[in-house]
Amino acid sequence: MSAPLSEDLTMEYKDYYKVLGVDKGATEAEIKKAFRKLARTHHPDVAKDKAGSEAKFKEINEAYEVLGDSEKRKRYDAMGPGWNQGGAGYGGGGSWAGGGGDYEFGGTGFSDFFERFFGAQGQRPSGGGFGNEFGGGASGYGPRRGRDIEGDIMVTLTEAMEGSQRTISLRQQDPRTGQSKVREVEVRIPAGVGEGQRLRVPGHGSAGTGGGAAGDLFLRIRLAADPIFRVKGHDLYCDLSLAPWEAVLGATIPVLLPGGKSVQVKIPAGTGCDDQLRLRGYGLPKKSAPGDLYVEISVAVPANPDAEELALWEKLREVSKFKPRED
Known part of the structure; x- marks a missing residue:
């Protein structure tokens, strides 16, 4: 089952520095080192607690996705823990920022906080309206296809190697009534998927109007950073x-x-x-x-090296006919 979706716009601030165990002034090298150490420890392939390690591994990846990218890190630092005070948090282009019936995703491997401010939920209208999604009437312009929706999905290297089946949750809120609708979509991740590839799930976008077909759901692959490969x-x-x-x-x-x-x-x-x-x-x-x-x-x-080892290295230096290799 996918992770539960938040019921309102209030969500926990994600302290990515705390997740990686580094100071806010940490260098790029220190952040990378901390990520690799934690990712090795919690990698699902080696950890004993598979379920717990998978969640922790994705949290570590999410933190590195932001702090390991200079532009995202600047946005994150400017946002700060007070992101939801005084309307400061709605400039990030997240799942609810666009208004007009945008979707919130669950089960993608990213937190609601990341989805709101750093996700790829494009909300690119391609026809259709909001009405039919919640039982409203059709427009006066004949059948119109529903719009496509787009989001990111974190895929581990093991999933990319072997393929997997994932359940994604989509929640949409009608801005006129506050009514929410949640649906779950089964998504097959084929073996061999690569970074940036888009998976198309036909008919799982927004509903059409006036009898028009539903749009499609597109999920962009984000390969989880691996500490080894x-x-x-x-x-x-x-x-x-x-x-x-x-x-x-x-x-x-x-x-x-x-x-x-x-x-x-x-x-x-x-x-x-x-x-x-x-x-x-x-x-x-x-x-x-x-x-x-x-x-x-x-x-x-x-x-x-101890004294015995040093003596052997000294002996090797005496007898060696070593010459640097010419490439």
Whole structure:
């Protein structure tokens, strides 16, 4: 079931700095570091409490969606905790800001607060009026198609890999009567969806007038930021840090895949920093062939070697015929 929708315009202010555990003056790097640490802890693929971790993971993503974007962060900071005092909160273009029968969404993975001020609820009229949605009469201009409605939906990388079924709630309030109407829509998220892609759900927009057809519902995919994988088209990228001896001698190392599984990867001897290993077919699905997973290599330096280790490194320096590799 989707999350319940708010019953009025009063909603809780979301303290995104508190969600990420950073100060308001935190740098971009500090915000990213805090997000990655929390997201790794609460990632649904690894957490024991799947239901609780999924909600927390989406809350962390929402906070990073705002604080990790310089323009959104400026708007958020200017808004402040007093956003709903003195009409200050209605400049954000949110779900109720437009008036005229706008929709409020539930079950999209975003809070009401985010939807109101940072969502994509476009309310782009495409004909039709408000009347038939609440039993009003038709206009005098013949059948008119209902308008399309649009919103964002947060999709995790696992959902993008495997596909999923989601229930979205839509609530609309008649500004003339204050009457609300809530309906639920089943939405299929196909495997392989990408950032910015729009899913069309026919006939679930606003009702038409005078016997006209209903508009459509469009949901724009927003891929949840993942603490391990980066998405570029249908390809995935992740980082792998090697010990110096693993890079020099080669090794076989497990690499985590989306969904919590792993695959054993052979590291060739002589692998260096910034090398890439391509794992074919481990990216996002697509009709022709799935994308690939690129493992980007770095070599870690021991932070606190003891006396025995230092002696071995000294010996290696004496006997080594190392020459920098020319790329």
